[in-house]
Amino acid sequence: MRHLEEKYVGKHLQMAPQYAPSLRSRLAPLLLFLQTGFIVIFALYIEIDSHVKVDGTTFRNFYPEFQDVNVMVVLGFGFLCTFLVRYGFSGSAFNLLVSVVATQWALILNGIESWYYRGKIRINLRSLIVAEMCAASAIISVGAMLGKINPVHLILITLLEVSGFVLNDWLLQTLLKTPPLNSIMLLHIFGAFFGVMLTWILYRKGSMQRFEKEKFDSKTGLFSMLGILFLWMFWPSFNSVLVDNRIPGRKLGAVCSTYLALAVSAVTAAAMSVLSSPKGKLNMIHMQSSIFAGGVAVGISISVVHQPWEAMTIGLAAAVVSTIGFRYLKTHMQFAFYCHDTCAILSTHGLPGLLGWLAQLLLQIRDFDDHILAIRFAVFHICAIIITISLSLVMGIMTGLLLKWNFWRPPQDKKCFDDQAFWEFPHLAVRK
Numbered sequence: 260m261r262h263l264e265e266k267y268v269g270k271h272l273q274m275a276p277q278y279a280p281s282l283r284s285r286l287a288p289l290l291l292f293l294q295t296g297f298i299v300i301f302a303l304y305i306e307i308d309s310h311v312k313v314d315g316t317t318f319r320n321f322y323p324e325f326q327d328v329n330v331m332v333v334l335g336f337g338f339l340c341t342f343l344v345r346y347g348f349s350g351s352a353f354n355l356l357v358s359v360v361a362t363q364w365a366l367i368l369n370g371i372e373s374w375y376y377r378g379k380i381r382i383n384l385r386s387l388i389v390a391e392m393c394a395a396s397a398i399i400s401v402g403a404m405l406g407k408i409n410p411v412h413l414i415l416i417t418l419l420e421v422s423g424f425v426l427n428d429w430l431l432q433t434l435l436k437t438p439p440l441n442s443i444m445l446l447h448i449f450g451a452f453f454g455v456m457l458t459w460i461l462y463r464k465g466s467m468q469r470f471e472k473e474k475f476d477s478k479t480g481l482f483s484m485l486g487i488l489f490l491w492m493f494w495p496s497f498n499s500v501l502v503d504n505r506i507p508g509r510k511l512g513a514v515c516s517t518y519l520a521l522a523v524s525a526v527t528a529a530a531m532s533v534l535s536s537p538k539g540k541l542n543m544i545h546m547q548s549s550i551f552a553g554g555v556a557v558g559i560s561i562s563v564v565h566q567p568w569e570a571m572t573i574g575l576a577a578a579v580v581s582t583i584g585f586r587y588l589k590t591h592m593q594f595a596f597y598c599h600d601t602c603a604i605l606s607t608h609g610l611p612g613l614l615g616w617l618a619q620l621l622l623q624i625r626d627f628d629d630h631i632l633a634i635r636f637a638v639f640h641i642c643a644i645i646i647t648i649s650l651s652l653v654m655g656i657m658t659g660l661l662l663k664w665n666f667w668r669p670p671q672d673k674k675c676f677d678d679q680a681f682w683e684f685p686h687l688a689v690r691k
Contacts, residue, residue, distance in 0.1 A: 282668060282681070285411050293414070297363045304374055305366070308383040318384065325384045327496030330489060332358050332391050336398045338486025340602070342475045342547070346406050347482065348678040353413055357401055361394035361417045362387070368425040369393075388500055392443055396424045399450030400655075402602035403458040406473065406676035411667050416457065416658055423654035424449050427647055435639050435646075440501050441619075444559045445647050448616065451609030452651040453658075455598055460659025462597040463672060472676040473601075480543050487547050491521055494554035498561050516564045517557055520574030524553030527578035535586045545582055548603050552581035552611040559615030563622040573618050577611040584610045616644055 333355060340350030369389060370380030397420045401413060408416075427449055431437040475483070499513035528549035532542045553574025557564060564570050584606030592598040592605065620640050627633035662669075674680040 282409060282411060285666075285668065286409075286414075289411060289414055293360065293418075297367070300367055304378075305370065305380045305382060308381040308386075321384050324496050324500045325388055327493040328388050328391050328500055331493045331497055332395055332398065335486050335489035335493065336395070338482050338489065339547070340402070340405060340483075341486070342479050342483035342544075343406055343472070343676050344474045344476055344479055345472050345678055346676045347479060348682045350405065353401075353410060354398060356410065357398055357413055357417050358391070358394045360414060361397040361421045362390045364418055364421050365390035365393035365425060368422060372429075385501070389443060392446055392497075393421050393424055396446035396450040396453075397421050399447065399604055399608050400454035400457065402604045402607075403454030403598075403600045404461065405601040407458075407461070407463065407599070407601065407670070408662070409668060409670055410681065412662050412669070415662060415667070419654060419658045419661075420450070420453055423453065423650055427650045430646055430650070431643050435643055437639070437643055438562065440503075441559075441562055442643070443501065444498075444561070445612070445616075445643070447555050447559065447608040447612035448644070449647050449651045451604045451607075451612060452648050453655040454604050455592075455600060455609070456652045456655025457659045457662075458600055459596065459598045460656060461662060462599060463675075474676075475544075483547060484543065487550055491525070491551050491554070494521055494551055494558075498554065498558040502561070512565065513561050515567065516561065516570035517554055519567055520553030520557035520570045520577070521551060522553075523571045523574035524578035524581075525550045527575050528552070528582055531579055531582035535582060545585060548585045548607045549578050549581035552577035552607065555608055555611040556615035556618065559612055560619035560622065563619050563626065569618075569622065573615065576618075577614050580610045580614055581606050613644075616640075 336358075337351040337354040340354050341347040343350060366382055366386060367380070369386060370382070374380050397417045400420045401416060404412070404416070424446065427445070428439075428442045431442040431445075432439060495514040495517040498517040499510050502510045502513045504510050528546050529541060531549070532545035533539055535545070536542055553570075556573045556577035557570050560573065564573070585603050588606055588610075589600055589603045592600060620637060623636055623640070624633045627636065670677075670680050678684075
């Protein structure tokens with residue numbers, strides 16, 4: 260009788276629900292401490308720049324471009340992260356949380372040099388846009404860990420990733436005299452490699468076999484496609500907003516080049532999706548990951564793309580690389596290198612980013628008449644990518660080792676990709 264009783268109790272203990280660990284004592288204090296600190300810093304050291312013009316452009320003309328970038332960061336990436344069946348709340352809301360924390364932190368870090376020399380940090384629309392681009396880099400990195408970490412992890416990743424990206428931007432502009440536009444546009448490469456290294460350090464054994472809740476359906480796929488469309492529509496503004504408008508035709512050229520690259524990558528992604536499918540059908544995930552690959556690649560090389568056919572060729576090559584990378588590289592990365600990349604950021608941002616870097620190198624060398632200058636540019640260009648990748652990997656390792664500490668209460672494998680670990684669902688509550 261005692262044996263049967265122990266067996267009965269043990270069976271029910273195994274069937275008992277496993278609740279996600281509470282973050283009350285960690286998330287709330289961390290957020291309140293950070294936000295209070297930001298307010299104090301802004302009160303003491305930051306003021307709004309009263310200049311009417313930014314790079315020769317009036318506020319009235321510059322504000323719509325700022326809004327375009329804002330829509331991309333908040334709506335575009337937000338809806339993009341809703342493709343998981345039971346992670347829609349977290350995918351969209353945590354994206355907003357990451358973006359606003361990253362933007363505030365980037366404004367402070369980008370203004371440290373100004374504070375050192377002037378005692379004040381002046382912000383304007385341009386500095387806000389640069390800060391939101393830093394936030395985009397953090398969002399890309401978070402995509403590799405989407406669904407497998409809690410909000411405390413997200414905040415720590417955001418702070419460290421943005422710090423690393425701002426440091427990389429400063430190193431490139433200070434040591435290599437890289438133009439600001441070229442150094443900032445490396446956000447795709449930095450964010451992708453940071454995220455890949457992070458997911459390698461924080462690899463879960465449950466990733467070898469697909470997580471039970473790592474699924475998508477037609478409804479969530481439609482919301483995710485809506486995010487892709489937002490990104491696709493506003494990507495020309497993202498690539499051209501920091502282009503110097505004082506050079507006639509440069510901003511228009513950047514917009515046209517980005518649109519053409521996006522258009523070609525969309526067509527090519529559809530073709531490659533059909534070719535790589537065993538049944539010869541379109542794959543929505545392939546389309547979502549590769550439809551804006553051309554925008555990523557041409558954004559990094561935008562300063563040297565002058566002809567429409569150049570942008571279109573880059574868009575075609577980027578879509579091919581991205582689709583093939585998603586089809587084959589994601590699985591091999593998981594089984595060979597223990598990297599479970601949820602959003603396939605390496606194929607979506609990393610590989611197209613490297614392709615854009617290579618295109619910039621080749622096109623710039625072609626434009627040089629002096630071979631010595633061409634070699635010098637090549638050396639500096641190669642050093643820039645080495646510094647960017649090296650720093651992203653180092654920062655990814657440091658962040659991963661910090662997050663491995665169980666103090667941050669990582670979710671169990673059964674609670675990954677599940678909104679119920681972090682959100683209240685009143686309609687599911689048990690009424691007594």
